[in-house]
Amino acid sequence: MPTQPAIRVTGLHKSYGDFEAVRGIDFEVAQGEVFGLLGPNGAGKTTTVEILEGLRSRTSGEVSVLGFDPANDTMAVKDRIGVSLQATNLPEKMKVLEAVELFAAFYSRATDITNLLKRLQLWEKRGAFYSTLSGGQKQRLALALAMINEPQVVFLDEPTTGLDPQVRLEIHSLIEELRDQKRTILLTTHYIEEAERLCHRVAIVDEGKVIAIGTPRELQQKILGHSRVEICTLSPMPLDLPKDWPEEFPIHFTDDRKKLTVPAPKPARAVVDLVKWLDAAGAELDDLHIKRPTLEDVFIELTGKSLRD
Numbered sequence: 136m137p138t139q140p141a142i143r144v145t146g147l148h149k150s151y152g153d154f155e156a157v158r159g160i161d162f163e164v165a166q167g168e169v170f171g172l173l174g175p176n177g178a179g180k181t182t183t184v185e186i187l188e189g190l191r192s193r194t195s196g197e198v199s200v201l202g203f204d205p206a207n208d209t210m211a212v213k214d215r216i217g218v219s220l221q222a223t224n225l226p227e228k229m230k231v232l233e234a235v236e237l238f239a240a241f242y243s244r245a246t247d248i249t250n251l252l253k254r255l256q257l258w259e260k261r262g263a264f265y266s267t268l269s270g271g272q273k274q275r276l277a278l279a280l281a282m283i284n285e286p287q288v289v290f291l292d293e294p295t296t297g298l299d300p301q302v303r304l305e306i307h308s309l310i311e312e313l314r315d316q317k318r319t320i321l322l323t324t325h326y327i328e329e330a331e332r333l334c335h336r337v338a339i340v341d342e343g344k345v346i347a348i349g350t351p352r353e354l355q356q357k358i359l360g361h362s363r364v365e366i367c368t369l370s371p372m373p374l375d376l377p378k379d380w381p382e383e384f385p386i387h388f389t390d391d392r393k394k395l396t397v398p399a400p401k402p403a404r405a406v407v408d409l410v411k412w413l414d415a416a417g418a419e420l421d422d423l424h425i426k427r428p429t430l431e432d433v434f435i436e437l438t439g440k441s442l443r444d
């Protein structure tokens with residue numbers, strides 16, 4: 136028998152007054168899967184996630200988390216999930232260890248606090264006031280608080296927004312550790328690289344709807360026509376074109392003819408043809424890239440707008 140999904144969302148709607156923020160969202164997250172909700176500000180990601188966490192009511196639709204309905208079995212859901220909110224604001228004068236101990240008391244089971252703080256490199260900071268922590272340390276504390284009850288499902292709402300690139304990478308490796316432990320993770324983000332790096336599957340959300348769903352690779356495949364091949368040579372490339380080169384894929388050369396760029400729906404095939412042609416002409420290769428479309432390209436293709444303002 137197939138195991139039940141960790142999260143199931145069917146026909147979810149949420150209105151704030153006359154405004155419909157979520158307009159019929161469907162997706163499932165398997166146990167042990169890292170699933171990303173990717174979309175611009177205001178797409179309805181936080182609303183969806185907070186409904187799953189039991190923090191907001193829904194207008195209509197069905198949702199379940201580990202088989203429980205967060206609207207009715209709120210305590211059962213809260214006890215089994217970990218939540219890192221978009222902005223975790225703790226009292227300025229609360230110390231790291233106090234915060235962790237306080238949160239641990241909310242749950243029926245708690246993990247070993249010393250281990251947790253050491254794993255997140257916060258043990259040295261256990262006596263520090265919240266107000267004195269850096270952005271990265273605050274975010275690591277938010278992750279610690281989300282992990283305190285050894286949750287089966289972890290919700291991370293924009294875990295790296297506003298952090299500098301170095302700290303973002305640090306948080307990414309912590310999330311990868313959680314992924315390796317086979318935790319189910321629902322992550323919202325508007326950073327493409329984050330979704331591509333961390334998520335098994337991604338739902339692209341725009342204006343309260345899921346407009347595409349699949350692995351990052353599957354989504355990219357959808358618009359593979361946007362792949363490009365780039366080749367550089369040490370000496371100028373020949374003036375002719377490869378034999379039988381299709382007209383619909385014009386090759387663009389730089390003025391010194393030492394670099395070419397070409398759109399290639401079948402990039403591997405194109406590379407073989409181009410390299411043979413260059414080799415026959417005695418042009419020595421310097422560099423070769425296949426540039427696949429990013430999720431950003433997928434998003435632009437589907438919506439005609441960019442993910443970030």
Ligand SMILES: Nc1ncnc2c1ncn2[C@@H]1O[C@H](COP(=O)(O)OP(=O)(O)OP(=O)(O)O)[C@@H](O)[C@H]1O
Binds near residue numbers: 174175181
């Ligand atoms: N309590 C509320 N009352 C009225 N409108 C709201 C409320 N919460 C959210 N909205 C609106 O609903 C829409 C979706 O918001 P939501 O926070 O779910 O989006 P999001 O995709 O998470 O974006 P962000 O990344 O900015 O958080 C937005 O237009 C927002 O202004």
